[in-house]
Amino acid sequence: MDLHADAINALSVTRDNELEITSVRQLRILEDAARQIVSMRLDDVKINDAAAWMLERAAAARRWAWVNPPVAVALGILAVLIGVGSAVLGAAMGNLVPAVLGAVAGSALLGMVVLRHRRESWRIRAEQVAPMIMRPGL
Known part of the structure; x- marks a missing residue:
């Protein structure tokens, strides 16, 4: 099982091929996969860097921000x-x-x-990119 690929495939994709978190389920999948990868303590630098990126992306998505x-x-x-x-x-x-x-x-x-x-940043971003979503993910 490729946790990284599964997590990435769960995300929504815009027409510009940008990955976006557009649901709480996607956010949880990303966080859970990253935590599982980190907990495995693999020697693969590339996958560890990917897990770190996933955790950073999830943390940024969870930050609260003001709307208007x-x-x-x-x-x-x-x-x-x-x-x-x-x-x-x-x-x-x-x-x-x-x-x-x-x-x-x-x-x-x-x-x-x-x-x-x-609101959480991912919700604000999801509303902004909604018209540009090509593949909605999970």
């Missing part, structure tokens, strides 16, 4: 302004309700911003 950072920053600022503004308004009115409601609304908005605008 200007929008994320603007919405984050809005969330903070809602929370702080409502706290100031509540304090000025001598009423705790606006402060609590604003804190809840600001926190919820900030949470939604992070959930919507922060």
Whole structure:
């Protein structure tokens, strides 16, 4: 069994013959194959270098990145302004309700911003190359 070839064949291929990770299954196959190759402690420099490349590629794919950072920053600022503004308004009115409601609304908005605008790098890349995929892989 050729773990390296199986892992490479599991990846998607673009029209330019570039290998791309477009699913979590592909990412796991790549990581598992690389770990198995490394655990074998082979004397073959070429296959060990390939396993190291596979692990680096998987690690890079798992890094988290912001999607559309200007929008994320603007919405984050809005969330903070809602929370702080409502706290100031509540304090000025001598009423705790606006402060609590604003804190809840600001926190919820900030949470939604992070959930919507922060993703693993492979997912972002998969969306970008989707129209160029020639062979989808596993």
